[in-house]
Amino acid sequence: MASRTISPYRTRSSAARPLDLLFTLLLAAAACLTPAHAQIVEVGDGGPGPFKAEHLTAELTTLSPQAQAMPGGTLQAGLVLTLEEHWHVYWTNPGDSGEPPRITWTLPRGITASPLLFTPPEPLPLGPLKDFGYEDQAVFPFTIKVDPSAAPGKVHLDAKVSWLVCESVCVPGKAHLGLDINIVKGPVQEPALLGALGNAVKALPRPLPSGWSVTATGGSKDIFLTLHSGTSSSDIGIYPFDQDVIDIDAPDQRNATADGWQLWLPRPKDSTALPRDFHVLIEFSDKEAYDVTVPVTPGEPPAVAASSSAPGAAEAPSSDIGLWGALGLALLGGIILNLMPCVFPVLFLKGLALVNSSGEERSRQRMHGLVYTLGILASFWTIVAVLLILRAGGRQLGWGFQLQSPGFVAVLAALIFFLALSLTGQFEIGLSLTSAGGELAEKQGLAGSFFTGVLATVVATPCMAPLMGAAVGFALAQPPVVTFLVFTMLGLGLALPYLALTMQPQWTRVLPRPGAWMDVLKQATSIPLFATAIWLTWVYGQLYSPNGVDRIVPLLSGFLLLAIGGWFLGRWPGQTKGLLIAAPIIVLAILLPLRKPTVEKLQWQPWTPASFAAARTSGKPIFVDYTAAWCLSCQVNERAVLDSTDIEALLGNNNFILLRADWTQYDANITQSLQTLGRSGVPTYVIYPPGDKSNPDVLPELLTKDLVTKQIDKDLKLSTKN
Incomplete structure (x- = not known):
């Protein structure tokens, strides 16, 4: 069997994967250059094989070389599909698309055959989607059972086998196979588990071992799976047997415990009723696989600890640290949070303000520190209150939940970009946000300190400092009072460095004296802020996947306008004229x-x-999409190209008639139509220019917006000339 990655979840982080669409196109590009042209035919003459079909070889085999079985006994056999490089067939749950192999028997009296059995699959990702299946070689064991009344002698077992084999294009196939077995009176030697079939039999999932247990809790967003296996040393893979129970395309969250695992498996966004049972394949890194069916108990799962997003996380499970441990970790995590690239520039500006205000009274400096701290605490309390209210309403949210809102991300990215422009020296924010100007009246200066604390909290939301994960995970699983205590300690940690300097003014002596170095260092601190703005722009695009690239353009345009507004503020610093011009632009x-x-x-x-x-007789251009629900490439093309705003506008503006030939269920008319085009599988895309006698243009299996746009423009121009 081919080597493989165990889990479709383990290879993915809890953050969204970057540039899913680009990854999809690059992954499939080379493979899609090979269209399928052969006619679909049934291979085989009723014998065991092997028989060569399109892109694979099919055969039936047995563990016993003599294919012998006694009356009342059994014979282990299997269907073996040997695939061409890069082609694959599917597991019993194919994932986002696909169909598993099937076999239909015609058996003599006294002989029965079990359904095909499936070994653990490998994940087959294509961009943002995922299938489960097998590459290189796929073996599907089954058991032939002989009735005790069966007479000795040779009997023939006739089988009709069908499959779907895919690369970037999917081709259905079928074969007429068979087996001749010998029913003998005498004892039959137990065959050794050798060869591909023997390895497959050994790899079949087994019942959960004695002493192990699995429980499942179903909430509004996740199915929470708890596995007690006595060890947490092995990584695990999770494969649901049933479709639409969990969202296989979304990353799961997991936490290694002392005697097993905790897993938060996301449910599909459009799911309503909970399943009564969760049927799942659990596979360990040592190739042991277990077939588990567990009842799903309704109820909201415990909160996800932020440190559990990756297997083998170094931090301890949040439930073991206790209240005092959580408070200590929160305080240390808040202090370290000041060094994060989002927060450090804000702290640096406050440090500059402290250097510039060294001549102020000590009481005045202390007041600035207290008000700054109050701004941070008020912000943390507001976030926690909103978080707890949403969680009480059934939402499963954690620290940084604001980043799930495109509007919040857009405003935060714009704010950080605007602040970075100020640090480069384009203009001075001074009066509005950071108090860095040093010319504030008393009331305005305190207001500046308060809102700088608010700003520090807001820009900290994308960050997770070391030690914070366990503390936040503990806090969100506790009563509200404890949650507020932990987050208060986190806020105090964030405010502590500046607060300490204002409480002990003599410590400011270690700070350098004001000078030209301040401007240089201030400009240098804009770099991490610009980097953060870039990252938030990517996050913003991911929230609108698969059309994220299009949605990024308005945000980048907003950045351009902010730069223009900043120029006006710098052109007339501190003047009403500059503010009146810049305000509407911002x-x-x-x-x-x-x-x-x-x-x-x-x-x-x-x-x-x-x-x-x-x-064809309408005189309008026609676009035909030959597709199927089991075709993963079809789904990617539709989401990334055909359903995009640009292509829909192009098709609509040119009055295309859109026809979708759905080949999910076999349709002889569609098969014949494909053959007339020289194709035998999907996806296939055809453009018929205007006019019922025009020749069709068959597009490649891999679509891009540019390719479709150019072909449509070409066909419409040619039809106009004719």
Whole structure:
């Protein structure tokens, strides 16, 4: 069997994967250059094989070389599919698309055959989607059972086998196979588990060992799985037997415990009722696999500890640290949070303000420190209150939940970008945010310190400092009073460095004296802020996947407007004229990425010979999408290209008739239509220019927006000339 990655979840981090669409296109590009042209035919003459089909070889085999079985006994056999390089077939749950192999028997009296059995699969990702299946070689064991009344002699077992083999294009296949077995009176020697079939039999999932246990709790967002196995040394893979129970494309969260694992498996976003049972394959890194069916108990799972997003996390489980441990970790984590690239520039600005205000009264400096701390604590308390209210309403949220809101991410990215512009020296924020100008009146200066504390908290939300994970995980699993205590300690840790300097002014003597170095260092601190703005721009795009690239453009345009507004502020610093010009530009910059475009989806008509004939005589251009639910490449092309705003607008503006030939269930008319185009599988995309006598253009299996746009423009121009 091919070497493989165990888990479809273990290879993914808890953050969204970057550039899913680009990854999809690059992954499939080379493979898609090979179209399938052969006619679909049934291979085999009723013998065991091997028989060569399109992209694989199929055969039936037995463990016993003599294929012998006694009356009342059994014979272990299997279906073996040997695949061409890069092609794959599917597991019993194919994932986002696909169909598992099937076998239909015609058996003599007294002989029965079990269903095909499936060994643990490997994940087959294609961009943002995922299937489960097998590459190189797939072996599906089954058991032949002989009735005690069966007469000795040779008997023939006839089998009709069907499968779906895919690379970037999917091709259904079928074979007529068979086995001749010998029913003998005498004892039959137990065959050794050798060869591909023997390895597959040994790899079949088994019942959970004695002493192990699994429980499942189903909440509004996750199914929480707890495994007690007596050890946490092995990594595990999770494969659901049933579709639409968990979201296989979303990353799971997991926590290694002293005697097993805790897993938060995300449910599909559109799921409603909980399943009664959760049927799952649990596979360990030592190749042991277990078939588990566990009842699902309704109830909200415990909160996800932030440190549990990756297997083998170094931090201790949050439930073991206790209240005092959580408070201590929160305080230390808050202090370290000041060094994070989001927060450090804000702390640095406060340090500059402290250097510049060394001539102020000590009481005045202490007041600035206390107000700054109050701004941080008030912000933390507000976030925790909102978080607890949402969790009480059934939402499963954790630290940084604000980043799940595109609007919040857009405003935060704009704020950080604007602050970075100020640090470069384009203009001075001074009066509005950071108090760095040093010319504040008393009341305004205290207000500046308070809102700088608010700013420090806001820009800290994307960060998770060391030691914070366990403390936050503990806090979110406790009563509200404890949650507020832990987050208060976290806020105090964030405020502590500046607060300590204001409480002990003599410590400021260690700070360098004001000078030109301050401007240079201030400009240098803009670099991590610009980097943070870039990262938040990517997060913003991921929240709108698969059309994230299009949605990033308004945010980047907002950045440009912020730069223009900042120039006006720097052109007339501290003057009403500059503020009046810059203010509407800045407001427009914030509103641009918040505006949600209205997209009207085009309607695809079912392809039939009649609807196609009518479309051909209409004189309008036609776009035909030959697709199937089990075709992963089809789903990627539709999400990334055909359903995109650009292509929908292009098709709609040019009055295309859109026909979708759905080959999910076998349709002889669609098969024949594909063959006339020289194709035998899906995806296939065809453009018929205007005019019923125009020749069709068959597009490659891999679509890009640019490719489709150029082909449509070419066909429409040619039809206009004709």
